[in-house]
Amino acid sequence: MIDPKLLRSDPEGVAKILKRRGMQFDWQVLRDCEARRKAVQQRAEGLQAERNALAKRVGQAKARAEDVTPLLAGQEQLSRDLAAAQQELETILEKWRRLTEVLPNLPAADVPDGTTEEDNVEIRRVGAIAAKDFPVRDHVDLGDRLGMDFAAAARIAGARFVVLSGPLARLQRALTQFMLDLHTREHGYTEIYVPYLVNRDSLFGTGQLPKFADDLFHVKDAGLALIPTAEVPVTNMVRDAIVAGADLPLRWVAHTPCFRSEAGSAGRDTRGMIRQHQFEKVELVQVVEPADSARVHEELTAHAEEVLKRLDLPYRVMALCAGDLGFASRKTYDLEVWLPGSGRYREISSCSNFGDFQARRLNARYRQTGQKPETVHTLNGSGLAVGRTLVAVLENYQQADGRIRVPDVLVPYMGGLKELVPAAPRAS
């Protein structure tokens, strides 16, 4: 939610900033709506004050056992006027909500200009891409005899699911454990376990609703949806709360499955584990004081990068341009890992500073002792998307014979196993 005070006082200025996202919106409608709101609210509140004063006089008269009928004369008209004014005000407020809750966050000043992915700016590249002296395979080919089974998943559930078995299942668990341990032991995050089904208010708070309902799996009977990311339940920890200033920053790390309908991406990334309806993710969330959020955004990104560094996976950091920013974000860095199988970098983490945008929708505040409550800032980032990390490990650690070397940091998590060995080709 954009600060309503800003929206009311300078809708044109807001429209100008949102234009950087490639977004046109009719700010004059907002301005007119606001002008009417002010007039009607004043009228409605004036009538309410009148009614309250009358009720008070009636009460006092009754207490003195006086006849109250003369006082009640004319109140019918008042009731009708009041009801009409309130009705009108409600209509205007509803319109205001409808117009403003779909407005995305304002990009930070240092977000690069641009309209599409193509305009994102590479900030840095880390890790050398190892030259292979054999034909590289992608994770689907490699996984085929390691326990990656898309056919079984299709039978069980449908397209865009996968079954992992044996060492691959364990590798996924190892990656998860490694990430959780790194963030809890070295980066100061508290591990948190949360619901995987969330209600409408939670989805509204983080910005998935009302605009992006189609991206979710809904459990209609229960009025709930499967989480598309742990960001939703974790960030909602502070919804409708006033946190003590001394308790900030809040830092949480959660491992959850994520569920996405991928409506609108039919035909895209249909091969392999890159784009699934269900995938595992380790998510970092921070709730901080406004003055800290820009710095924390850099730190949180570094925390996610550290996972890639320790896995020795080559990656680059991209600053998203204004046109490519997510709905709720004021600034985002994407981490893209090198995938030899497709010869390109692929997003494996997205680290965003939401400023006060989510916090406003969530009504999430903090209070310094003796001060007024103030809106917090929220941030999050994948640390990392586990499924895609698994893909990256397979493709970057493959050997000429199809074996996968286990990254050093994962060996303890694999019970000492140093190599994944493909099963012999099936005799058929």
Place this chain on the structure above:
RNA sequence: GGAGAGAUGGCCGAGUCGGUCGAAGGCGCUCCCCUGCUAAGGGAGUAUGGGGUCAAAAGCUCCAUCGAGGGUUCGAAUCCCUCUCUCUCCGCCA
């Protein structure tokens, strides 16, 4: 799933037959006094959001909010309805 009880300010908790209740009291917190330090004590203050006034802040003032939504009424924390959540007992169960 069955039966019952409840939801009030940062926390606990009172609200009588609906009337001057944004709400007693306590705890906590803030400031001041007292005190060699600590402990104890005395005093004052202490919900949130919005509108108006103001250059702005302070102040003043108005409106809303006693789980949420609707209703009855001149007037609802108090009465009625629906929903959500919590608790107790029984049943079932990972």
